[in-house]
Amino acid sequence: MKVFVIDTNKQPLQPCHPARARQLLKKGKAAVYRRYPFSIILKYEVSDAEIQPLRLKIDPGSKTTGLAIVNNDTGDVVFAAELEHRGQQIKKSLDSRRALRRGRRSRKTRYRKPRFNNRTRPKGWLPPSLMSRIYNIETWIRRLRQLCPIVAISLELVKFDTQAMVNPEISGVEYQQGELFGYEVREYLFEKFGRKCAYCGAENIPLQVEHIVPKARGGSNRVSNLTIACKKCNQRKGNQTAEE
Known part of the structure; x- marks a missing residue:
């Protein structure tokens, strides 16, 4: 360095x-x-x-973006860093603000009228969590250009076929017919796990749909992150992952 x-x-x-x-x-x-x-x-x-000519290389990510300044002639690394984004934190703050705003509307107090139903998003609109990533990267590009004679910038752009990663033989209309084709989510999970609790194997009891990786810890609503569990196992698991 x-x-x-x-x-x-x-x-x-x-x-x-x-x-x-x-x-x-x-x-x-x-x-x-x-x-x-x-x-x-x-x-x-x-x-x-x-x-000497220096190049800034950027490897963007959803949570962390890699930055590196490399000498174009020798290939030596001059500077390297990881930029952590605030996407999840921004989303939580917006969710909290939305809950407070809707709470005011349900009480007999002065409130701001809902305006979301008569507003159109401008062309090229992106969610605030995504815009935060862009602004973070732009800010650091400006900072580094003030400190270093950067003559070129390289940005890694990669497209992943997530369905082909799961099923390499997928083709044609199969891309439109995903795992849930012909199923509702809940019924699909029941069929997948044999109508048993995925943790204790209990049968013939009420089962709940739950997240393998909790949403509070970055889990998604994708069907690959969902399972079924009885009430006791679901409560015992709490905010932990299935491995924990």
Whole structure:
């Protein structure tokens, strides 16, 4: 990992080795500009600096995005970091706000009239949790460009065929006819688990649909994350995963 360097006019220069940065700081030729990512600012102007081309590589993810700055000529990694997103936190905050807003409407108090039913979303609208990821990545691109002479940006764009990962022989209309084709979710789960509790195997008792990975811990409503359990097993499992 290198140390970012800018001159007295805040022009980004070639990142240097940490030992070189310590020498500049010790001799009083530079000062600490930023703690993270650690950067120093020179106390003099550099007009004819030798700059090597650097490329910023981005590996976006739903929860974590990888960032790396690489030397285009040598392939050396200058900087690497993981950017954690706040998507789930934003969603929980919006859910809490919605619950409070709807609670006000049910009481005999002054409230704001519901306006969701006469508003149209603009073209290209994305949920706030997704926009948060975009803004986070854009913010860090701007920050790194202020500290480092980046000449190019590479973004990894990958498309996954999740159905082919489960069934490699899928083709044609089978993509439209998923696991639940001809079933309701509850009835499908009963058929799948033989109308028994998936945990204790109890039969002929009321069964409940429950999440293998709880929604509070990032689980989804996909049928692959659903199972059936008796009331006792469901309560005993609580907020844990099936493995726990």
